[in-house]
Amino acid sequence: MEALLHYCWKHKLFPLAILTTTDNRVVEVIDPGLHNRHAGPDFFNAKVKIDGTLWVGNVEIHDKASDWFAHGHDHDPAYDNVVLHVCGKIDAVARTSSGLVPPQMQLSVPQHVAEHYEELLRTDHYPPCYRIIPNLSKLLIHSWMSALQTERLEQKIEAIKQRVKFCDGSWEAGYFVTLARNYGFGVNSDAFEAWAKSIPLHAVDHHRDNLLQVEAIFMGQAGLLDLQAVPERYQQAALNEGYFARLRNEYLYLAHKFGLTPIDHKLWKFLRMRPQNFPHIRISQLAYLYYSRRAGLSQLVECDNVAALSDALSTQVTPYWETHYVFGSESAKNGKHLSPFSINLLIINTAVPMLFAYGRYKGNEKWCDRAFDLLEQLRAENNHIVRMWQDCGLTVDNAGDSQALIQLKKEYCDKKDCLHCRIGYEYMKK
Numbered sequence: 001m002e003a004l005l006h007y008c009w010k011h012k013l014f015p016l017a018i019l020t021t022t023d024n025r026v027v028e029v030i031d032p033g034l035h036n037r038h039a040g041p042d043f044f045n046a047k048v049k050i051d052g053t054l055w056v057g058n059v060e061i062h063d064k065a066s067d068w069f070a071h072g073h074d075h076d077p078a079y080d081n082v083v084l085h086v087c088g089k090i091d092a093v094a095r096t097s098s099g100l101v102p103p104q105m106q107l108s109v110p111q112h113v114a115e116h117y118e119e120l121l122r123t124d125h126y127p128p129c130y131r132i133i134p135n136l137s138k139l140l141i142h143s144w145m146s147a148l149q150t151e152r153l154e155q156k157i158e159a160i161k162q163r164v165k166f167c168d169g170s171w172e173a174g175y176f177v178t179l180a181r182n183y184g185f186g187v188n189s190d191a192f193e194a195w196a197k198s199i200p201l202h203a204v205d206h207h208r209d210n211l212l213q214v215e216a217i218f219m220g221q222a223g224l225l226d227l228q229a230v231p232e233r234y235q236q237a238a239l240n241e242g243y244f245a246r247l248r249n250e251y252l253y254l255a256h257k258f259g260l261t262p263i264d265h266k267l268w269k270f271l272r273m274r275p276q277n278f279p280h281i282r283i284s285q286l287a288y289l290y291y292s293r294r295a296g297l298s299q300l301v302e303c304d305n306v307a308a309l310s311d312a313l314s315t316q317v318t319p320y321w322e323t324h325y326v327f328g329s330e331s332a333k334n335g336k337h338l339s340p341f342s343i344n345l346l347i348i349n350t351a352v353p354m355l356f357a358y359g360r361y362k363g364n365e366k367w368c369d370r371a372f373d374l375l376e377q378l379r380a381e382n383n384h385i386v387r388m389w390q391d392c393g394l395t396v397d398n399a400g401d402s403q404a405l406i407q408l409k410k411e412y413c414d415k416k417d418c419l420h421c422r423i424g425y426e427y428m429k430k
Contacts, residue, residue: 002063004109004117005088006042007419009061010035013429015110021103022090025051033059040078048084050103057083065104066092116428120418127392127413129427134393136426141394144422148404149375151411156353157360166197171361173201175297175354176290182349183282185342191267191279195222203258208291213250215287215318220251222283223265224327234328243320244327275325281317281336289315297358300351301367306377309347314338344379348399352378375400385409 008014009032019027026049033046041058048055058081062068065087073079073094080096085104095101120128164174180196181189198221207213219225225248230238238244254260268279275281289295294312303309317336325331338346352371359367378399380386386396389405396402411417418424 001109002061002088003419004114005061005063005086005107006035007428008107008109008113009043009059009086011425011429013110013113015108019105019107021050021084021105023103025103027084027103027105030054041082046083050084055083057081059084059086060102061086063088064092065090065094068092068094112430113428116430117418120424120427121416126388127409129418129421129423130392132427132430133423136423140422140426145401145404145408147422148407149400152403152407153353153356153371155407156349157357160353160357163193163197170201171358172297175300175350175358176201178354179295179346179350180286182346183286185277185345187269187273187277188279188282191263191269192282194263194267195283198261198263200258200260203254203260204290207254208293211287211291211318212246213254214291215284216247216250217254217260218283218287218290219247219280220255221260221262222268222279223262224268224280224283225251226262226265229265230327231329234326236328238328241328275331276336278325280324280326281321284317284321285315285336285338288318289313297354300355301358303351304370306347306374309351309374310340310343313343313346313351344399345381347374348378348381348403352399372400375403381406 009029012029012032014029019029021027028049030047030049031045033043036042036044042061043059045056046059048059058079060068060073060079060082062071062085065085067087068074068085069092073082073096075097077097080098080100082094082096082102085094085102086107087104088107088109090104090106093101094104160174160178163177164171167173167177176199177193177196181193184190184192199217204214204217207217216225223229225244227235227238230244251260255262270278292315293299295315299312300309303312315338321336323330323333352374355374356368356371359365359371376398380396380398380402383402383406385406386402388409390396394405396405408421408423412421412424418427
């Protein structure tokens with residue numbers, strides 16, 4: 001497997017024997033080079049001694065030497081500076097576009113590395129590396145989790161940048177879309193993002209002092225003011241109550257005024273969901289938050305601690321939704337405020353990455369540093385992923401730790417990318 005050959009070369013996990021080229025020249029690997037994940041040779045600026053002569057250049061790795069020709073390297077000048085062609089099997093003589101023949105070396109994956117890699121791929125227990133985790137050094141775990149935390153934050157920042165781009169460069173609108181997406185809390189995240197992108201905030205701003213009109217636009221753009229979006233058994237009650245009709249009439253007027261088109265109400269998911277998470281409740285909370293003017297981007301950057309952020313993101317539903325979860329179905333009265341647990345998640349997934357992304361955009365290191373400080377202050381998430389790692393022996397002290405472990409599970413374990421995981425590296429070399 002070529003990926004495993006890459007791994008062994010990168011980490012210098014070679015068989016316990018003298019390395020030689022196909023013409024019996026001794027090879028000593030001084031520096032395997034910089035791993036290239038893009039077009040071109042696999043490793044840049046490697047340093048290898050061949051029969052005592054130091055060569056500095058690129059290294060290309062293949063399962064079979066004939067892959068050199070299959071991939072068209074013999075016609076590509078980018079491969080003319082290859083100083084060593086490393087292969088699992090030598091079945092051809094490579095040749096560059098300039099006609100030179102680079103030295104070739106057959107490299108076998110050490111048996112214990114191959115066996116341990118197979119164990120990681122095939123074991124039923126999750127995570128497959130659980131056996132060695134209790135024996136890992138604190139330094140290794142700390143450094144890997146720090147890298148994972150940064151990696152996850154960078155992914156969120158990239159997503160925010162794409163939303164800002166979609167919003168014609170408006171960071172305020174990009175923040176609203178990001179906040180809305182995270183109001184979906186996983187199940188309805190995609191629907192909430194599509195919904196938020198459909199709302200022209202510059203138009204809504206003209207009616208921001210009127211909570212009914214804000215909620216009308218928000219509910220209408222969600223497609224929830226279409227009578228077909230109301231369960232059939234509640235449709236007559238919704239019409240009789242009057243609130244549905246009031247919102248609908250306001251929306252029809254505003255939709256005509258601003259040329260609005262709602263999203264398809266069928267995008268929303270309700271199955272096996274607690275009523276507290278129904279989109280009607282979340283949208284009403286967002287409407288109140290938007291109307292209260294406490295959670296804009298300018299307010300975000302002024303919050304310098306968790307308490308201030310929690311206060312800024314705290315919201316409630318409008319009066320109708322205190323006794324309803326959907327139109328036409330009355331329930332026991334409940335304030336339906338955001339729970340501390342939900343606010344904690346919103347700070348982790350919205351406020352922190354937004355603060356860092358905006359700080360980087362503005363060149364404000366203070367905001368970037370505050371983002372990391374907030375992760376250390378916030379409570380760790382309590383979900384099945386975090387509990388799984390805790391059962392394996394990892395300590396989770398704060399939200400930075402839990403974010404790191406979520407990244408580890410989703411980007412490495414789920415993708416079986418053990419070759420790029422530091423824990424996987426420790427497992428395979430043992």
